[in-house]
Amino acid sequence: MTKRSKIPSPTIERLALYSRPLQSFVESDTPIVSSEKLAELCGVNPAQVRKDLAYFGEFGVRGVGYDAQELLREIKRILGTDREWTICIVGMGNLGMSLVENDNFRKRGYRFVAAFDLDSRKAGRRLPCGLAIQPACNIPEQVRGLGVDLGIITTPSREAQRAAELLFKANIKGILNFSATQVRAPECCIIENVDLSVKLENLVYHLETLYKGMPMK
Amino acid sequence: MTKRSKIPSPTIERLALYSRPLQSFVESDTPIVSSEKLAELCGVNPAQVRKDLAYFGEFGVRGVGYDAQELLREIKRILGTDREWTICIVGMGNLGMSLVENDNFRKRGYRFVAAFDLDSRKAGRRLPCGLAIQPACNIPEQVRGLGVDLGIITTPSREAQRAAELLFKANIKGILNFSATQVRAPECCIIENVDLSVKLENLVYHLETLYKGMPMK
């Protein structure tokens, strides 16, 4: 299940976070940025920024700061986002449809190359992006054939595991799962779960405790 | 013994996670559930489940397990999801539209009561759920008037802060921010950020290191 790594996983999450303001700095021709500035914009501690980067090398200049463009390039190289990744998506409900059209993904180098739905009546419908919805039974063949890198699951919970199995069959290596169920996966496939209502529940808990005057994190 | 003073925030996140399978158990008339079973379904350690619950009380029976229905009720009470929460959403692009229609939210007791867009040309358009899109300038008055609990931001990054300011003006207490920028907020408003491409980047990093034969989590 879990092997050893010396890189804390919160560090990876934050590297992605840092890249947002860095992109802005590059676009606005701000050549140099300090760990303090970056930390402020990302809501973290400056020492944290430096330590996160230190896991991978020395990218800054003491007394000066970091070259925004260079640091951004390094972070992209570290994360693996310096190349295009292809994605297929299973479950073309409202959420699925919106993700396929999502500009942020495209801008960051992700490209949707196939869209599936378990309900074969949706098959054939053409999406604004040009893709046509395919029946889920096509997944193994299509995904293998296209050499798709990542899968996104946006089916209802009860169908998530079935969608996942089809993706495993296609030998996919990573899945972003938006359904509310945990998917059981073989060793060779990495699953990242994003349960949107969990996020809302977090918010609600904090508001509740705040209102009740209880101490909170 | 209920000691609410120092609740780890991962615990809160997991409580929400536990409620999913618990709901299924209740629906399928499975009255008793063990920490081991629950842990397995959520991909965590059984001791973790017990410890998480122990922060809030003793809900199980030694040698037996937990009453699914009762535990679910308790978790909902703890999280504050035992009542309806009203939501307004700002940014009616693809993502915003899909969230408004999202069934999961409705099932969990969240209700959208207003939808806004900064582009006033979208105003007046009626959504499938019955709401009509309003211009963002209406936020302060409308949100206050309706006593909305939570805000969701689904605008492009560059407009996120502006959307947030309008929500602050309406005295909103919590915001779920889907844009790729960190929003600066006053003390009195809690922000939860959900950057979807950060999730993808995590996945990509793990795949990269896997491919390169590097040790990983």
Added chain:
DNA sequence: TCGAAATTGTGAAATAATGCACATGATTTG
């Protein structure tokens, strides 16, 4: 050229979170 200011990189301390292991209490079985 020197000293002050700025800012990184990092060892070590502090804090936080997890998981083990076992005492405890419930239930079942022979």
Added chain:
DNA sequence: CAAATCATGTGCATTATTTCACAATTTCGA
């Protein structure tokens, strides 16, 4: 009714993560 079994609750050791604090390095101005 005793023994075996099961599963919770929890003290404590372990592991993970964050933050501090300061030496090292660069820049700038007098």
